[in-house]
């Protein structure tokens with residue numbers, strides 16, 4: 001079954017959303033690195049790579065289904081943040097937006113009875129649950145730390161350990 005025009009353009013839009021997310025995380029990584037938070041920077045760099053991998057999954061899927069990849073324009077990401085907490089809050093907001101878009105795609109696929117796409121999207125639905133959970137946990141910890149620099153440095157260290165585990169190193 002050939003992929004529909006509607007799904008093709010929605011998936012192209014999704015590739016743009018994942019690439020925009022990847023850029024946003026790179027921008028957050030740079031902010032942290034400039035402010036000597038190496039752990040948080042590593043965390044965001046890994047997120048950046050993950051989002052690019054997501055974009056590539058959609059890219060490959062679209063090609064495998066005989067669709068045409070047409071990359072949309074990507075807006076410049078935010079680069080100036082007020083605090084560590086603000087960055088992670090922005091990350092959560094972004095993940096929630098992505099989740100909404102994944103659900104939108106899922107709905108189109110379901111309405112069209114394109115079960116291959118429904119099946120393909122399931123991985124992303126689960127992934128978003130994990131993404132939102134991990135960021136929410138960090139936000140909770142950052143709220144406990146407040147603006148105490150000793151606590152923030154401990155969390156920076158913790159972020160580094162978490163990411164090392166996540167990337168298998």
Ligand SMILES: [Fe+2]
Nearest residue numbers: 018051054098
């Ligand atoms: Fe993603």
Ligand SMILES: [Fe+2]
Nearest residue numbers: 051095098131
């Ligand atoms: Fe994500």
